[in-house]
Amino acid sequence: MMRDQTLIPAFQRPLSKVVVRRAANYEKDLSSLIQESLEAFNLRLKGKTVLLKPNLVGLDPLGVINTHPAVIAAAREGFLRLGAAQVLIGDGPALDRDTEAILESVRLRDYTGPLARTFVDLNIDDVERVTFKTHASRLKELYFPKTALGVDFLVSMPKLKTHHWAGVTLSLKNMFGIVPGSCYGWPKNVLHWAGIDRAILDINAATKPDFAIVDGIVGMEGNGPIQGTPKASGVLVLGNDAVAVDATCCRIMGLVPEHVKYLAAAGTLLGHLKLAKIQQLGESIASVKAPFAVLPAFQSLSE
Protein backbone atom coordinates (compact mmCIF):
# COMPACT_ATOMS: atom_id res chain seq x y z
CA MET A 1 0.00 0.00 0.00
CA MET A 2 1.71 3.20 -1.09
CA ARG A 3 1.19 6.70 0.26
CA ASP A 4 -0.29 9.40 -1.94
CA GLN A 5 2.30 10.14 -4.62
CA THR A 6 0.42 12.89 -6.47
CA LEU A 7 2.72 15.61 -7.77
CA ILE A 8 1.31 19.13 -7.54
CA PRO A 9 2.66 22.02 -9.63
CA ALA A 10 4.14 24.89 -7.61
CA PHE A 11 1.37 27.34 -8.49
CA GLN A 12 -1.27 24.99 -7.05
CA ARG A 13 0.50 24.12 -3.84
CA PRO A 14 -0.43 25.78 -0.56
CA LEU A 15 2.27 27.62 1.37
CA SER A 16 4.87 25.34 2.92
CA LYS A 17 5.74 25.68 6.56
CA VAL A 18 9.30 25.59 7.95
CA VAL A 19 10.41 26.03 11.55
CA VAL A 20 13.98 27.00 12.43
CA ARG A 21 15.07 26.41 16.03
CA ARG A 22 18.30 27.13 17.81
CA ALA A 23 19.98 24.20 19.59
CA ALA A 24 23.49 24.84 20.77
CA ASN A 25 24.42 21.22 21.38
CA TYR A 26 23.12 17.66 21.61
CA GLU A 27 22.87 17.75 25.40
CA LYS A 28 20.02 20.25 25.17
CA ASP A 29 16.46 19.03 25.74
CA LEU A 30 15.86 18.23 22.09
CA SER A 31 12.69 16.25 22.79
CA SER A 32 10.86 19.33 24.07
CA LEU A 33 12.26 21.46 21.27
CA ILE A 34 11.11 19.06 18.57
CA GLN A 35 7.81 18.42 20.32
CA GLU A 36 7.04 22.15 20.44
CA SER A 37 8.06 22.54 16.82
CA LEU A 38 5.90 19.63 15.62
CA GLU A 39 2.86 21.21 17.26
CA ALA A 40 3.03 24.01 14.70
CA PHE A 41 2.13 21.57 11.91
CA ASN A 42 -1.15 20.09 13.12
CA LEU A 43 -0.06 16.61 12.04
CA ARG A 44 -2.68 13.88 12.35
CA LEU A 45 -0.68 10.81 13.22
CA LYS A 46 -2.86 9.02 15.75
CA GLY A 47 -2.51 5.28 15.17
CA LYS A 48 -0.20 5.78 12.19
CA THR A 49 3.16 4.21 11.39
CA VAL A 50 6.02 6.68 10.97
CA LEU A 51 9.44 5.95 9.45
CA LEU A 52 12.34 8.21 10.40
CA LYS A 53 14.99 8.09 7.72
CA PRO A 54 18.23 9.52 9.17
CA ASN A 55 21.45 9.99 7.23
CA LEU A 56 23.72 7.13 8.30
CA VAL A 57 26.76 7.16 6.06
CA GLY A 58 29.53 5.40 7.87
CA LEU A 59 31.41 4.72 11.09
CA ASP A 60 31.32 7.96 13.01
CA PRO A 61 32.67 7.79 16.55
CA LEU A 62 33.01 11.61 16.67
CA GLY A 63 29.38 12.16 15.63
CA VAL A 64 30.02 14.58 12.76
CA ILE A 65 29.02 12.56 9.69
CA ASN A 66 25.66 11.00 10.53
CA THR A 67 22.42 12.41 11.87
CA HIS A 68 23.04 12.54 15.60
CA PRO A 69 21.21 9.84 17.62
CA ALA A 70 19.99 12.45 20.10
CA VAL A 71 18.04 14.12 17.29
CA ILE A 72 16.69 10.79 16.04
CA ALA A 73 15.56 9.77 19.53
CA ALA A 74 13.97 13.16 20.17
CA ALA A 75 12.07 13.00 16.89
CA ARG A 76 10.92 9.48 17.70
CA GLU A 77 9.61 10.62 21.04
CA GLY A 78 7.94 13.62 19.44
CA PHE A 79 6.00 11.53 16.92
CA LEU A 80 5.02 8.99 19.58
CA ARG A 81 3.67 11.85 21.69
CA LEU A 82 1.60 12.93 18.71
CA GLY A 83 -0.11 9.55 18.89
CA ALA A 84 1.79 7.53 16.28
CA ALA A 85 1.26 3.82 16.91
CA GLN A 86 4.75 2.94 15.78
CA VAL A 87 7.83 5.01 14.94
CA LEU A 88 10.44 3.02 13.04
CA ILE A 89 13.95 4.14 12.22
CA GLY A 90 15.42 2.98 8.93
CA ASP A 91 18.26 3.66 6.55
CA GLY A 92 20.38 1.91 3.97
CA PRO A 93 23.94 3.20 4.32
CA ALA A 94 25.58 3.75 0.97
CA LEU A 95 29.18 2.79 1.53
CA ASP A 96 29.26 0.04 4.13
CA ARG A 97 27.02 -3.00 4.24
CA ASP A 98 27.63 -3.50 7.97
CA THR A 99 24.77 -1.30 9.12
CA GLU A 100 24.93 -2.60 12.69
CA ALA A 101 28.53 -1.42 12.97
CA ILE A 102 27.44 2.08 11.97
CA LEU A 103 24.56 2.04 14.45
CA GLU A 104 26.89 0.97 17.23
CA SER A 105 29.53 3.56 16.29
CA VAL A 106 26.95 6.34 16.68
CA ARG A 107 25.54 4.71 19.85
CA LEU A 108 21.95 4.83 18.58
CA ARG A 109 21.01 1.99 20.95
CA ASP A 110 22.01 4.15 23.94
CA TYR A 111 19.41 6.72 22.90
CA THR A 112 16.55 4.56 21.61
CA GLY A 113 16.93 1.23 23.40
CA PRO A 114 17.23 -2.18 21.67
CA LEU A 115 17.21 -1.87 17.91
CA ALA A 116 16.01 -5.29 16.75
CA ARG A 117 12.36 -4.20 16.59
CA THR A 118 12.72 -0.47 15.93
CA PHE A 119 15.43 -0.29 13.28
CA VAL A 120 14.94 -1.43 9.69
CA ASP A 121 18.02 -1.95 7.53
CA LEU A 122 16.59 -0.63 4.28
CA ASN A 123 19.48 -2.14 2.35
CA ILE A 124 18.16 -5.63 2.99
CA ASP A 125 14.43 -5.11 3.36
CA ASP A 126 11.97 -6.86 1.04
CA VAL A 127 11.59 -4.76 -2.09
CA GLU A 128 8.96 -3.65 -4.56
CA ARG A 129 9.52 -2.27 -8.05
CA VAL A 130 8.36 1.32 -8.55
CA THR A 131 8.04 2.77 -12.05
CA PHE A 132 8.97 6.44 -12.29
CA LYS A 133 6.49 8.94 -13.67
CA THR A 134 8.94 11.84 -13.74
CA HIS A 135 11.74 10.51 -16.00
CA ALA A 136 14.15 13.19 -14.83
CA SER A 137 16.96 10.65 -15.11
CA ARG A 138 17.36 7.76 -17.51
CA LEU A 139 16.13 5.40 -14.80
CA LYS A 140 12.72 4.01 -15.64
CA GLU A 141 12.21 2.27 -12.33
CA LEU A 142 13.92 1.24 -9.11
CA TYR A 143 13.27 -1.27 -6.38
CA PHE A 144 12.42 0.34 -3.04
CA PRO A 145 12.10 -1.17 0.44
CA LYS A 146 8.56 -2.26 1.23
CA THR A 147 8.84 -0.69 4.67
CA ALA A 148 9.51 2.76 3.21
CA LEU A 149 6.67 2.39 0.72
CA GLY A 150 4.23 1.00 3.26
CA VAL A 151 4.44 3.45 6.16
CA ASP A 152 1.85 6.20 6.65
CA PHE A 153 4.34 8.99 7.23
CA LEU A 154 7.91 9.24 5.97
CA VAL A 155 10.35 11.68 7.59
CA SER A 156 13.68 12.55 5.99
CA MET A 157 16.25 13.37 8.70
CA PRO A 158 19.52 14.50 7.13
CA LYS A 159 22.50 16.31 8.55
CA LEU A 160 23.34 19.80 7.30
CA LYS A 161 26.26 19.09 4.96
CA THR A 162 27.94 20.07 1.75
CA HIS A 163 28.49 17.29 -0.77
CA HIS A 164 31.42 16.88 -3.15
CA TRP A 165 29.25 15.73 -6.07
CA ALA A 166 25.81 17.31 -5.48
CA GLY A 167 26.75 20.58 -3.78
CA VAL A 168 24.63 20.01 -0.70
CA THR A 169 23.16 16.91 0.92
CA LEU A 170 19.94 17.62 2.78
CA SER A 171 16.41 16.15 2.92
CA LEU A 172 16.13 15.33 -0.79
CA LYS A 173 19.61 13.85 -1.27
CA ASN A 174 19.11 11.90 1.97
CA MET A 175 16.47 9.82 0.18
CA PHE A 176 19.25 8.06 -1.76
CA GLY A 177 19.51 6.01 1.43
CA ILE A 178 16.25 4.23 0.84
CA VAL A 179 17.55 2.68 -2.38
CA PRO A 180 18.46 -0.86 -1.34
CA GLY A 181 22.11 -1.86 -1.47
CA SER A 182 21.13 -5.50 -1.80
CA CYS A 183 19.83 -4.62 -5.29
CA TYR A 184 22.28 -1.92 -6.33
CA GLY A 185 25.42 -2.41 -4.23
CA TRP A 186 27.59 -0.34 -1.90
CA PRO A 187 27.77 2.37 -3.22
CA LYS A 188 24.52 2.53 -5.15
CA ASN A 189 26.48 3.28 -8.25
CA VAL A 190 23.54 3.03 -10.63
CA LEU A 191 22.36 6.37 -9.22
CA HIS A 192 25.66 8.04 -10.06
CA TRP A 193 25.47 6.72 -13.61
CA ALA A 194 21.93 8.03 -13.93
CA GLY A 195 23.14 11.47 -12.82
CA ILE A 196 22.98 12.33 -9.13
CA ASP A 197 20.92 15.49 -9.58
CA ARG A 198 18.37 13.80 -11.80
CA ALA A 199 18.18 10.63 -9.74
CA ILE A 200 17.43 12.73 -6.64
CA LEU A 201 14.38 14.11 -8.45
CA ASP A 202 13.05 10.73 -9.55
CA ILE A 203 13.54 9.13 -6.15
CA ASN A 204 11.84 11.97 -4.30
CA ALA A 205 8.98 12.13 -6.76
CA ALA A 206 8.43 8.41 -6.24
CA THR A 207 8.76 8.31 -2.47
CA LYS A 208 7.74 11.85 -1.44
CA PRO A 209 8.86 12.34 2.14
CA ASP A 210 6.01 13.87 4.17
CA PHE A 211 8.23 15.78 6.53
CA ALA A 212 11.85 16.72 7.11
CA ILE A 213 13.95 17.38 10.21
CA VAL A 214 17.51 18.55 9.56
CA ASP A 215 20.24 18.10 12.16
CA GLY A 216 22.22 21.31 11.79
CA ILE A 217 23.49 21.40 15.34
CA VAL A 218 26.84 20.26 13.99
CA GLY A 219 26.96 20.10 10.20
CA MET A 220 29.80 19.63 7.74
CA GLU A 221 31.38 22.04 5.25
CA GLY A 222 33.94 21.65 2.48
CA ASN A 223 34.61 18.13 1.22
CA GLY A 224 31.40 16.57 2.59
CA PRO A 225 29.63 14.25 3.09
CA ILE A 226 32.39 12.32 4.92
CA GLN A 227 35.72 14.04 4.68
CA GLY A 228 34.69 17.64 5.25
CA THR A 229 35.15 19.89 8.27
CA PRO A 230 32.64 19.88 11.14
CA LYS A 231 30.65 23.08 11.31
CA ALA A 232 28.74 23.99 14.46
CA SER A 233 25.66 25.77 13.15
CA GLY A 234 23.43 25.26 16.19
CA VAL A 235 20.12 24.80 14.36
CA LEU A 236 17.35 22.32 13.77
CA VAL A 237 15.19 22.90 10.70
CA LEU A 238 11.79 21.19 10.42
CA GLY A 239 9.14 21.39 7.76
CA ASN A 240 6.29 19.77 5.88
CA ASP A 241 7.96 20.22 2.48
CA ALA A 242 11.42 18.75 1.90
CA VAL A 243 12.18 21.26 -0.89
CA ALA A 244 11.28 24.22 1.31
CA VAL A 245 13.31 22.79 4.18
CA ASP A 246 16.33 22.29 1.92
CA ALA A 247 15.98 25.77 0.45
CA THR A 248 15.88 27.20 3.97
CA CYS A 249 18.94 25.18 4.95
CA CYS A 250 20.81 26.50 1.91
CA ARG A 251 19.99 30.06 2.91
CA ILE A 252 21.26 29.35 6.42
CA MET A 253 24.46 27.91 4.88
CA GLY A 254 24.94 31.07 2.82
CA LEU A 255 24.16 29.24 -0.42
CA VAL A 256 21.66 30.13 -3.13
CA PRO A 257 19.11 27.29 -3.40
CA GLU A 258 18.24 28.23 -6.97
CA HIS A 259 21.88 27.54 -7.89
CA VAL A 260 21.74 23.96 -6.62
CA LYS A 261 20.76 22.09 -9.78
CA TYR A 262 18.46 19.47 -8.32
CA LEU A 263 16.83 21.90 -5.89
CA ALA A 264 16.03 24.36 -8.67
CA ALA A 265 14.31 21.58 -10.60
CA ALA A 266 12.58 20.23 -7.48
CA GLY A 267 10.95 23.63 -7.04
CA THR A 268 8.66 22.96 -9.99
CA LEU A 269 6.88 19.78 -8.91
CA LEU A 270 8.12 18.59 -5.55
CA GLY A 271 7.81 21.62 -3.28
CA HIS A 272 8.41 25.31 -2.78
CA LEU A 273 11.78 26.94 -3.28
CA LYS A 274 10.78 30.59 -3.23
CA LEU A 275 10.89 32.50 0.04
CA ALA A 276 7.45 33.98 -0.64
CA LYS A 277 5.95 30.50 -0.70
CA ILE A 278 7.45 29.41 2.61
CA GLN A 279 5.85 30.33 5.90
CA GLN A 280 8.87 30.79 8.12
CA LEU A 281 8.46 30.18 11.87
CA GLY A 282 10.91 30.23 14.75
CA GLU A 283 14.24 31.93 14.23
CA SER A 284 14.83 34.14 11.21
CA ILE A 285 17.32 32.92 8.64
CA ALA A 286 19.47 36.02 9.13
CA SER A 287 19.79 35.37 12.85
CA VAL A 288 21.15 31.83 12.43
CA LYS A 289 23.03 32.23 9.16
CA ALA A 290 26.48 30.58 9.22
CA PRO A 291 28.13 30.51 5.77
CA PHE A 292 29.51 27.09 4.80
CA ALA A 293 32.76 26.67 2.85
CA VAL A 294 32.31 24.78 -0.43
CA LEU A 295 34.74 23.06 -2.76
CA PRO A 296 36.00 25.18 -5.69
CA ALA A 297 33.68 23.30 -8.07
CA PHE A 298 30.69 24.67 -6.13
CA GLN A 299 31.78 28.30 -5.62
CA SER A 300 28.83 29.37 -7.77
CA LEU A 301 26.44 28.16 -5.05
CA SER A 302 27.65 30.76 -2.55
CA GLU A 303 25.72 34.01 -2.11
Added chain:
Amino acid sequence: MQADPDKSFVENICLPFLRNSQNADGGWGFHPNSESRAEPTCWALQAVGGWPSRESEASLAHGFEYLRAAQLPDGSWPATPADPAGCWVTSLSCWVLSQAADSVPNVAVGLRWICKDWPADTTPWRRMMAKLSTERDVAPINISYRGWAWTPGTSSWVEPTSFALIALEHAKPQSLPPEAARRRKLGEALLYDRMCCPGGGWNCGNPLVYGVPGEPMVVPTVWALIALRHHPVQPQNVLSLQWLASALGSVQSAGSLALARICMKSYGREWPDSAPSFHDLYERNGFLESVQVAAWTCLALAERKGWLAPAGTKANR
Protein backbone atom coordinates in the same frame (compact mmCIF):
# COMPACT_ATOMS: atom_id res chain seq x y z
CA MET B 1 34.77 -31.21 30.51
CA GLN B 2 33.64 -27.70 29.59
CA ALA B 3 31.60 -27.20 26.40
CA ASP B 4 33.14 -25.06 23.66
CA PRO B 5 31.19 -21.75 23.99
CA ASP B 6 31.60 -20.87 20.30
CA LYS B 7 30.33 -24.26 19.21
CA SER B 8 27.36 -24.14 21.53
CA PHE B 9 26.57 -20.57 20.40
CA VAL B 10 26.42 -21.76 16.80
CA GLU B 11 24.50 -24.93 17.59
CA ASN B 12 22.02 -23.32 19.97
CA ILE B 13 21.50 -19.89 18.44
CA CYS B 14 22.77 -19.47 14.88
CA LEU B 15 21.96 -22.79 13.23
CA PRO B 16 18.42 -23.06 14.65
CA PHE B 17 17.85 -19.45 13.52
CA LEU B 18 18.99 -20.34 10.01
CA ARG B 19 16.99 -23.59 9.86
CA ASN B 20 13.84 -21.80 11.04
CA SER B 21 14.38 -19.01 8.52
CA GLN B 22 14.44 -21.22 5.43
CA ASN B 23 11.36 -20.58 3.32
CA ALA B 24 9.09 -23.24 1.86
CA ASP B 25 10.60 -22.61 -1.60
CA GLY B 26 14.01 -23.67 -0.26
CA GLY B 27 15.54 -20.21 -0.28
CA TRP B 28 16.28 -17.69 2.45
CA GLY B 29 15.37 -14.04 2.72
CA PHE B 30 17.53 -11.49 4.49
CA HIS B 31 15.33 -11.91 7.58
CA PRO B 32 12.96 -14.61 8.84
CA ASN B 33 9.66 -14.52 6.92
CA SER B 34 11.04 -12.32 4.16
CA GLU B 35 11.08 -13.16 0.48
CA SER B 36 13.72 -15.65 -0.71
CA ARG B 37 16.60 -14.07 -2.56
CA ALA B 38 19.82 -15.38 -4.03
CA GLU B 39 22.28 -13.55 -1.77
CA PRO B 40 21.05 -14.64 1.66
CA THR B 41 20.41 -18.10 0.23
CA CYS B 42 24.07 -18.33 -0.79
CA TRP B 43 25.34 -17.32 2.66
CA ALA B 44 22.89 -19.65 4.43
CA LEU B 45 23.91 -22.57 2.21
CA GLN B 46 27.60 -21.95 2.92
CA ALA B 47 26.85 -21.82 6.64
CA VAL B 48 24.61 -24.87 6.85
CA GLY B 49 27.13 -26.77 4.70
CA GLY B 50 29.86 -25.73 7.12
CA TRP B 51 28.13 -27.53 9.99
CA PRO B 52 27.19 -30.89 8.45
CA SER B 53 24.47 -32.92 10.14
CA ARG B 54 21.74 -35.30 9.08
CA GLU B 55 19.08 -32.63 9.31
CA SER B 56 21.12 -30.19 7.23
CA GLU B 57 21.19 -32.48 4.18
CA ALA B 58 17.58 -31.92 3.18
CA SER B 59 17.89 -28.22 3.90
CA LEU B 60 20.94 -27.96 1.63
CA ALA B 61 19.37 -29.96 -1.19
CA HIS B 62 16.27 -27.77 -1.11
CA GLY B 63 18.36 -24.61 -0.98
CA PHE B 64 20.51 -25.62 -3.95
CA GLU B 65 17.34 -26.40 -5.86
CA TYR B 66 16.02 -22.89 -5.14
CA LEU B 67 19.25 -21.34 -6.30
CA ARG B 68 19.41 -23.30 -9.56
CA ALA B 69 15.81 -22.37 -10.30
CA ALA B 70 16.55 -18.68 -9.66
CA GLN B 71 19.11 -18.52 -12.48
CA LEU B 72 18.10 -16.36 -15.45
CA PRO B 73 18.24 -17.65 -19.04
CA ASP B 74 21.43 -15.66 -19.73
CA GLY B 75 23.23 -17.50 -16.90
CA SER B 76 23.15 -14.69 -14.34
CA TRP B 77 21.30 -14.37 -11.05
CA PRO B 78 19.15 -11.35 -10.12
CA ALA B 79 19.27 -9.56 -6.77
CA THR B 80 15.55 -10.06 -6.34
CA PRO B 81 13.35 -12.69 -8.01
CA ALA B 82 11.20 -10.19 -9.92
CA ASP B 83 14.21 -8.58 -11.58
CA PRO B 84 14.80 -9.76 -15.15
CA ALA B 85 18.47 -8.64 -15.07
CA GLY B 86 21.40 -10.33 -13.36
CA CYS B 87 24.07 -8.69 -11.22
CA TRP B 88 26.99 -9.31 -8.82
CA VAL B 89 24.97 -11.97 -6.97
CA THR B 90 25.92 -14.23 -9.88
CA SER B 91 29.41 -14.56 -8.39
CA LEU B 92 28.08 -15.68 -5.02
CA SER B 93 25.74 -18.17 -6.68
CA CYS B 94 28.50 -19.68 -8.81
CA TRP B 95 30.76 -19.91 -5.78
CA VAL B 96 28.26 -21.82 -3.67
CA LEU B 97 26.99 -24.00 -6.53
CA SER B 98 30.57 -25.04 -7.30
CA GLN B 99 30.25 -27.16 -4.14
CA ALA B 100 26.94 -28.76 -5.13
CA ALA B 101 26.36 -31.87 -7.15
CA ASP B 102 24.41 -31.50 -10.41
CA SER B 103 25.29 -27.83 -10.79
CA VAL B 104 28.20 -27.89 -13.25
CA PRO B 105 26.15 -26.55 -16.19
CA ASN B 106 24.65 -23.79 -14.03
CA VAL B 107 28.09 -22.71 -12.87
CA ALA B 108 29.60 -22.86 -16.35
CA VAL B 109 26.97 -20.60 -17.88
CA GLY B 110 27.12 -18.33 -14.83
CA LEU B 111 30.88 -17.92 -15.17
CA ARG B 112 30.49 -17.15 -18.86
CA TRP B 113 28.14 -14.32 -17.90
CA ILE B 114 30.62 -13.07 -15.30
CA CYS B 115 33.49 -13.04 -17.79
CA LYS B 116 31.42 -11.15 -20.36
CA ASP B 117 30.23 -8.59 -17.82
CA TRP B 118 32.71 -5.73 -18.24
CA PRO B 119 32.40 -2.57 -16.17
CA ALA B 120 31.23 0.49 -18.10
CA ASP B 121 33.69 3.00 -16.65
CA THR B 122 36.72 1.60 -18.41
CA THR B 123 35.68 1.20 -22.02
CA PRO B 124 38.33 2.55 -24.46
CA TRP B 125 36.15 5.61 -25.10
CA ARG B 126 35.74 6.39 -21.42
CA ARG B 127 39.44 5.86 -20.77
CA MET B 128 40.27 8.43 -23.42
CA MET B 129 37.69 10.86 -22.03
CA ALA B 130 39.03 10.38 -18.51
CA LYS B 131 42.54 11.30 -19.64
CA LEU B 132 41.20 14.58 -21.03
CA SER B 133 38.93 15.35 -18.08
CA THR B 134 39.72 18.33 -15.85
CA GLU B 135 38.58 16.18 -12.91
CA ARG B 136 41.06 13.37 -13.56
CA ASP B 137 42.90 14.14 -10.32
CA VAL B 138 39.78 14.14 -8.11
CA ALA B 139 39.92 10.37 -7.57
CA PRO B 140 43.11 9.15 -9.27
CA ILE B 141 42.85 5.46 -10.07
CA ASN B 142 44.41 3.40 -12.83
CA ILE B 143 41.57 2.93 -15.28
CA SER B 144 43.42 0.39 -17.38
CA TYR B 145 42.57 -2.15 -14.68
CA ARG B 146 39.09 -3.56 -14.97
CA GLY B 147 37.18 -5.43 -12.32
CA TRP B 148 33.48 -6.00 -11.83
CA ALA B 149 30.53 -3.75 -11.09
CA TRP B 150 27.63 -4.28 -8.71
CA THR B 151 25.16 -3.99 -11.58
CA PRO B 152 25.75 -4.14 -15.34
CA GLY B 153 26.65 -0.87 -17.03
CA THR B 154 28.30 0.74 -13.98
CA SER B 155 31.82 1.02 -12.50
CA SER B 156 34.23 -1.48 -10.93
CA TRP B 157 34.20 -1.72 -7.13
CA VAL B 158 36.17 -3.70 -4.60
CA GLU B 159 33.53 -6.12 -3.31
CA PRO B 160 31.97 -7.31 -6.59
CA THR B 161 35.48 -7.67 -8.03
CA SER B 162 36.50 -9.76 -5.04
CA PHE B 163 33.40 -11.95 -5.30
CA ALA B 164 33.99 -12.57 -9.01
CA LEU B 165 37.62 -13.53 -8.36
CA ILE B 166 36.56 -15.93 -5.60
CA ALA B 167 33.91 -17.49 -7.86
CA LEU B 168 36.41 -18.00 -10.68
CA GLU B 169 38.93 -19.48 -8.26
CA HIS B 170 36.48 -22.02 -6.84
CA ALA B 171 35.11 -23.24 -10.18
CA LYS B 172 36.11 -26.55 -11.65
CA PRO B 173 38.65 -25.99 -14.45
CA GLN B 174 36.27 -27.36 -17.10
CA SER B 175 33.71 -24.69 -16.15
CA LEU B 176 36.05 -21.77 -16.75
CA PRO B 177 35.57 -19.68 -19.89
CA PRO B 178 38.68 -18.86 -21.95
CA GLU B 179 38.70 -15.21 -20.84
CA ALA B 180 38.83 -16.17 -17.16
CA ALA B 181 42.62 -15.92 -16.77
CA ARG B 182 42.75 -12.43 -18.27
CA ARG B 183 39.80 -11.22 -16.23
CA ARG B 184 41.40 -12.51 -13.05
CA LYS B 185 44.68 -10.78 -13.79
CA LEU B 186 42.96 -7.46 -14.44
CA GLY B 187 40.70 -7.88 -11.42
CA GLU B 188 43.58 -8.57 -9.06
CA ALA B 189 45.49 -5.57 -10.43
CA LEU B 190 42.42 -3.42 -9.83
CA LEU B 191 42.18 -4.54 -6.21
CA TYR B 192 45.81 -3.70 -5.53
CA ASP B 193 45.36 -0.34 -7.25
CA ARG B 194 42.35 0.51 -5.08
CA MET B 195 44.00 -0.30 -1.74
CA CYS B 196 43.91 2.55 0.76
CA CYS B 197 47.30 4.13 1.27
CA PRO B 198 49.39 4.46 3.29
CA GLY B 199 48.06 2.10 5.96
CA GLY B 200 46.52 -0.70 3.92
CA GLY B 201 42.98 -2.07 3.85
CA TRP B 202 40.21 -1.23 1.42
CA ASN B 203 37.04 0.80 1.36
CA CYS B 204 34.38 0.37 -1.31
CA GLY B 205 36.89 1.43 -3.96
CA ASN B 206 37.79 5.10 -3.58
CA PRO B 207 41.32 5.18 -2.15
CA LEU B 208 41.63 8.95 -2.55
CA VAL B 209 39.03 11.69 -3.09
CA TYR B 210 39.99 15.35 -3.50
CA GLY B 211 43.42 14.54 -2.14
CA VAL B 212 42.10 12.97 1.07
CA PRO B 213 42.89 9.28 1.66
CA GLY B 214 39.81 7.11 2.14
CA GLU B 215 39.39 5.25 5.41
CA PRO B 216 39.63 1.45 5.11
CA MET B 217 36.61 -0.57 6.20
CA VAL B 218 36.40 -4.12 7.53
CA VAL B 219 33.98 -5.69 5.04
CA PRO B 220 35.65 -4.73 1.74
CA THR B 221 39.09 -5.34 3.27
CA VAL B 222 38.07 -8.87 4.20
CA TRP B 223 36.74 -9.73 0.76
CA ALA B 224 39.70 -8.17 -1.07
CA LEU B 225 42.14 -10.04 1.16
CA ILE B 226 40.27 -13.29 0.64
CA ALA B 227 40.25 -12.78 -3.13
CA LEU B 228 44.00 -12.07 -3.05
CA ARG B 229 44.97 -14.64 -0.42
CA HIS B 230 47.06 -16.66 -2.86
CA HIS B 231 49.62 -13.85 -2.71
CA PRO B 232 50.10 -13.95 1.07
CA VAL B 233 53.55 -12.38 1.11
CA GLN B 234 52.69 -9.54 -1.25
CA PRO B 235 53.43 -6.34 0.75
CA GLN B 236 49.89 -5.00 0.21
CA ASN B 237 48.41 -8.20 1.65
CA VAL B 238 50.72 -8.09 4.65
CA LEU B 239 49.97 -4.43 5.32
CA SER B 240 46.21 -4.87 4.94
CA LEU B 241 46.17 -7.95 7.15
CA GLN B 242 48.00 -5.92 9.79
CA TRP B 243 45.39 -3.19 9.48
CA LEU B 244 42.61 -5.76 9.87
CA ALA B 245 44.24 -7.25 12.96
CA SER B 246 44.63 -3.79 14.47
CA ALA B 247 40.98 -2.97 13.73
CA LEU B 248 39.67 -6.00 15.61
CA GLY B 249 39.67 -4.23 18.95
CA SER B 250 37.22 -1.63 17.73
CA VAL B 251 34.86 -3.94 15.81
CA GLN B 252 31.36 -3.42 17.20
CA SER B 253 29.20 -5.77 15.19
CA ALA B 254 28.97 -9.49 14.76
CA GLY B 255 28.97 -9.17 10.97
CA SER B 256 32.36 -7.48 10.77
CA LEU B 257 33.76 -9.68 13.52
CA ALA B 258 32.71 -12.86 11.72
CA LEU B 259 34.12 -11.74 8.39
CA ALA B 260 37.39 -10.68 10.02
CA ARG B 261 37.71 -14.09 11.65
CA ILE B 262 37.00 -15.87 8.36
CA CYS B 263 39.72 -13.79 6.71
CA MET B 264 42.31 -14.30 9.45
CA LYS B 265 41.61 -18.02 9.39
CA SER B 266 42.05 -18.14 5.62
CA TYR B 267 45.55 -16.69 6.14
CA GLY B 268 46.29 -19.14 8.94
CA ARG B 269 46.44 -16.33 11.53
CA GLU B 270 45.70 -16.86 15.20
CA TRP B 271 42.49 -15.34 16.48
CA PRO B 272 43.33 -13.06 19.42
CA ASP B 273 41.79 -13.87 22.80
CA SER B 274 41.16 -10.16 23.25
CA ALA B 275 38.67 -10.05 20.35
CA PRO B 276 35.05 -9.41 21.35
CA SER B 277 32.84 -12.46 21.81
CA PHE B 278 30.10 -13.26 19.31
CA HIS B 279 27.67 -13.99 22.08
CA ASP B 280 28.21 -10.54 23.65
CA LEU B 281 27.63 -8.84 20.31
CA TYR B 282 24.55 -10.97 19.71
CA GLU B 283 23.16 -9.82 23.06
CA ARG B 284 23.18 -6.19 21.88
CA ASN B 285 20.81 -6.34 18.92
CA GLY B 286 20.20 -10.01 18.17
CA PHE B 287 22.20 -9.57 14.93
CA LEU B 288 19.25 -7.36 13.83
CA GLU B 289 17.70 -10.71 12.85
CA SER B 290 19.99 -10.86 9.83
CA VAL B 291 20.31 -14.19 8.06
CA GLN B 292 23.63 -13.24 6.52
CA VAL B 293 25.19 -12.22 9.85
CA ALA B 294 24.06 -15.50 11.43
CA ALA B 295 25.53 -17.34 8.43
CA TRP B 296 28.85 -15.49 8.55
CA THR B 297 29.06 -16.27 12.28
CA CYS B 298 28.56 -19.99 11.57
CA LEU B 299 31.29 -19.85 8.94
CA ALA B 300 33.66 -17.96 11.22
CA LEU B 301 33.30 -20.59 13.92
CA ALA B 302 33.19 -23.68 11.66
CA GLU B 303 35.94 -26.22 11.48
CA ARG B 304 35.25 -27.05 7.83
CA LYS B 305 37.64 -25.34 5.47
CA GLY B 306 36.49 -26.66 2.09
CA TRP B 307 34.32 -23.67 1.26
CA LEU B 308 37.38 -21.43 1.21
CA ALA B 309 40.76 -22.82 0.24
CA PRO B 310 43.48 -21.51 2.60
CA ALA B 311 46.04 -18.92 1.50
CA GLY B 312 48.92 -20.15 -0.59
CA THR B 313 47.18 -23.27 -1.91
CA LYS B 314 46.96 -23.82 -5.64
CA ALA B 315 43.17 -23.93 -5.83
CA ASN B 316 42.32 -23.59 -9.50
CA ARG B 317 45.15 -21.20 -10.37
